[in-house]
Amino acid sequence: MQFPVNQRESFEQLALPLFASLYNHAFWLTRNQAEAEDLVQETFTKALRAFDTFEAGTNFKAWIFRILRNTFLTSRTGIAASRTVFLEDHPGALEFIATDATPEDTLIRLDNQEALYAALEQLHAPLREALLLCEVEDLKYKDIAVILDVPIGTVMSRISRAREALRQILQSQFGESL
Amino acid sequence: MNQLTHTSDHLDAQTISVFIDSELSPAEHQQTRQHLTACHDCALRVVAAAQLKTATARAGRRFVPPPESFAHITAQLRSSETEVNTPKRRYPVRMMAWSAIAAALLLAVSLLGWN
Numbered sequence: 644m645q646f647p648v649n650q651r652e653s654f655e656q657l658a659l660p661l662f663a664s665l666y667n668h669a670f671w672l673t674r675n676q677a678e679a680e681d682l683v684q685e686t687f688t689k690a691l692r693a694f695d696t697f698e699a700g701t702n703f704k705a706w707i708f709r710i711l712r713n714t715f716l717t718s719r720t721g722i723a724a725s726r727t728v729f730l731e732d733h734p735g736a737l738e739f740i741a742t743d744a745t746p747e748d749t750l751i752r753l754d755n756q757e758a759l760y761a762a763l764e765q766l767h768a769p770l771r772e773a774l775l776l777c778e779v780e781d782l783k784y785k786d787i788a789v790i791l792d793v794p795i796g797t798v799m800s801r802i803s804r805a806r807e808a809l810r811q812i813l814q815s816q817f818g819e820s821l
Numbered sequence: 822m823n824q825l826t827h828t829s830d831h832l833d834a835q836t837i838s839v840f841i842d843s844e845l846s847p848a849e850h851q852q853t854r855q856h857l858t859a860c861h862d863c864a865l866r867v868v869a870a871a872q873l874k875t876a877t878a879r880a881g882r883r884f885v886p887p888p889e890s891f892a893h894i895t896a897q898l899r900s901s902e903t904e905v906n907t908p909k910r911r912y913p914v915r916m917m918a919w920s921a922i923a924a925a926l927l928l929a930v931s932l933l934g935w936n
Contacts, residue, residue, distance in 0.1 A: 651899070
């Protein structure tokens with residue numbers, strides 16, 4: 644399939660600056676370098692093909708991240724991952740635990756990047772995905788809701804639960820309150 | 822969020838989470854700020870949550886694409902250009918020229934054979 648040069652150039656201006664972000668997110672989804680590269684490549688191809696359906700003035704980043712995610716979900720790895728049961732309706736499992744840690748205590752523990760990375764890896768995939776879109780991609784809840792195709796309340800709940808889960812993982816790791 | 826929820830006169834985890842993401846409605850935001858000015862425990866939890874947010878953003882930016890993959894994507898996008906950059910007529914003109922030369926050679930060979 645071939646595209647007018649102007650359309651391709653407009654697409655490139657919007658899409659190429661997001662390459663590193665898309666790759667980072669693809670890696671978090673696939674956990675594999677080659678698959679992440681393939682996923683980003685396929686995302687770019689699909690996004691260019693569908694570029695005339697992108698509505699100017701809406702959030703391009705949310706639009707292309709949604710294509711990335713849908714491409715992942717329909718991939719072999721994505722289908723395998725979706726077989727993992729996610730208990731959306733059990734927010735009580737991660738209720739806040741009162742702590743008396745000071746912000747300084749927290750900061751010392753959070754200096755340990757490897758510990759935090761390991762904690763992120765332990766998060767349930769849907770919680771981690773919502774959290775990363777919020778923290779790393781700096782997307783608003785309404786855009787994350789579009790990407791994940793869930794209500795905004797679910798985004799809110801997943802992010803909050805992801806943070807509580809992270810806190811609990813780090814807390815159990817360091818054996819103290821966080 | 823439609824309603825702020827509090828547990829035992831403290832902000833609940835989700836309210837703190839939404840607050841540090843600046844996603845509360847203006848009224849809820851104001852209400853939360855008001856609570857925070859008076860509640861030291863909640864203020865500490867907000868600071869800790871904000872620090873966790875910053876640290877998560879850092880830890881989450883972990884995977885850097887290999888340098889060649891950017892060039893690969895760019896090349897892939899550019900290979901899908903239209904003929905606008907490659908004029909159509911060059912190909913037919915060249916084809917016609919070669920066809921004419923081939924026809925002339927064929928005729929010459931045929932004439933030589935006949936003679």
